Amino acid sequence: MGSSRTRSLQVFDTELSADTVEWCPLPQYAHILACGTYQLQKDDEKNPSRIGRLYLFQFDQQQSFIPPLTEIQRTDTPAILDLKWCHTEMCGRPLLGMATACGEIQLHALRDTKDGRCLLDHVSNTELGPNRLALSLDWSTGRGDSTDLRVLTSDSTGSLTVLSLAEDNLSAVAQWKAHDFEAWISAFSYWDTQLVYSGGDDCKLKGWDLRMAPSSPTFTSKRHTMGVCSIHSNPHREHILATGSYDENVLLWDERNMRQPLSETPAGGGVWRLKWHPVHEHLLLAACMHNDFHVLHCQQATDGNGGPCPILASYILHNSLAYGADWSRLPLTGPPPSSPPPKATPASITLEEPKSHLRIQYESPTASFDTSLEDEYGRYVPDHATAVSAPAPVPDVADNSASLSCLLASCSFYDHMLHVWRWDWRPETETQSGETGPSL
Structure with a gap:
């Protein structure tokens, strides 16, 4: 049988509500982690202020008897809604983009210090417009393409903005109204960066071709039943797109056919x-x-075999809203630390009949809305509330790998916590029938 284990390596109190974490994707800086926070100050109820803090950490797994994550910089900022590293260097330096509650995209450049550490230097601010919060951003460099660097961002007015980067400065080249309410998320198609996607609180997922008039989307999908708040283009496999929503569903799509998800x-x-x-x-x-x-295995779905994606692992040690999460490219060496066995990840998800009144409220990090979902009996029942069995077998993650060890970071909102953890997976390699599959 195979095994899948998640283990906490370190927990850090960010003091302000944590909502975004990003490992640097450049190999020589893969040990660098950025974390952004968001705090609504209600001292003046008519004009509440939003403050934030940008943390910079470095991870060193070689230190003995010392926590591996070390804070190396903290900077007070406007409240941060999203962070993204550029996947390529600009002028020889890594760049971090930041979407803020004052409607700006900020750029920070990473530099090496004489003592062998790194620091972020503020480079520039670009305003998206008055009376708006910048909610998300994405770089066009997801597959390592350093030509024609651009940033796509979405904001609280429902607008999208495309920014062009030249010599550390961003300038807007296009802006248009995309959604009726907050545009929670925006993303490039990494395989054709003239194609972009957006999701909003109007429950719509939309596609746009930057070579065409932005007033006309290439498609509008209402397949999600609540606000669309996450989109990510697969940088390894062309045409594969993942989207998520307040409706609690992860959808996988083939970009060539957006009428029905995979x-x-x-x-x-x-x-x-x-x-x-x-x-x-x-x-x-x-x-x-x-x-x-959760970590999902999506091969069967992306190969066109349909069905839900099995969950290989779950990290359940946060005590508040799960917002920020990211993989590190840093290879882990040595055996995992000794720890009690975690609660096993079930092979199926069953939404049981509630025994008492259950009420779940979804709050955006901007605190701009508060939605309660209940049926006529006052019970919360999400769409498609069915038991989902994990299909088996699931192939190995790599052609010749016997096991996989990953370093991850995640953060949660109201308890203002950043967790660094590892996931070790040893798939079931052979059975008597010669099939392969994971242990869930």
Whole structure:
């Protein structure tokens, strides 16, 4: 039988509510982690202020008897809604983009210090417009393409903005109204960066061709039944797109046919962020708000075999809304630390009949809305509330790998916690019938 284990390596109190974490994707800086926070100050109820803090950490697994994560910088900022590293260097330096509550996209450049550490230097601010919050951003560089660097961002007015980067400065080249309410998420198609996607609180997923008039989307999907808040293009496999929503479902799509998803996986919580693994094309990390963090195996779905994606692992040690999550490219060496066996990940997700009144409220990190979902009996019942069995067998994650060890980071909102953890998976390699599959 195979095995799948998640283990906490370190927990850090961010003091302010934590909502976004990003490992640097550049190999020489893969040990660098950024974390952004968001805090609504209600001292003045008519004009509440939103403050934030940007943390920079470095991870060193070689230190003995010392926690591996070390804080190396903290910077007070406007409240941060999203962070994304550029996947390529600009002028020889890594760049971190930041979407803020004051309607700006900020750029910070990473530099090496004389003592062998790194620091972020503020480079520039670009305003998206008055009276708006910048909610998300994505770089066009998801597959390592450094030509024509651009940033796509979405905001609280429902607008999208495309920004062009030249010499550390961003300038807007297009802006248009895309959604009726907050545009929670925006993303490039990494295989054709003239194609972009957006999701909004109007429950719509839309596609756009930057070569065409932005007033006309290439498609509009209402397949999600609540606000669309996460989108990620698969950087390893062309045409594969993952989307998530407050409706608690992860949908996988073939970009060539957006009328019907390839698969639908109930995640048990609003899907705030989705991240494809930086190396293994079938692994998808989901931050599921009220239902922790999960790793999905998507091969059968992306191969066209349909059905929900099995959950290989769950990290359940946060005590608040699961918002930020990311994979590190840093290879882990040595055996995992000794720890008690975690609660086993079930092979199926069953939404049981509630025995008492159950009320779940979904809150955006901007606190701009508060939605309660109940049936006529006052019970919370998400769409498609059925038991979902994990299909088997699931192939190995790589042609010749006997096991996989991954480093991840995640953060939760109201308890203002950042967790660094590892996931070790040893798939079932052979059975008497010669089939392969994981142990869930």
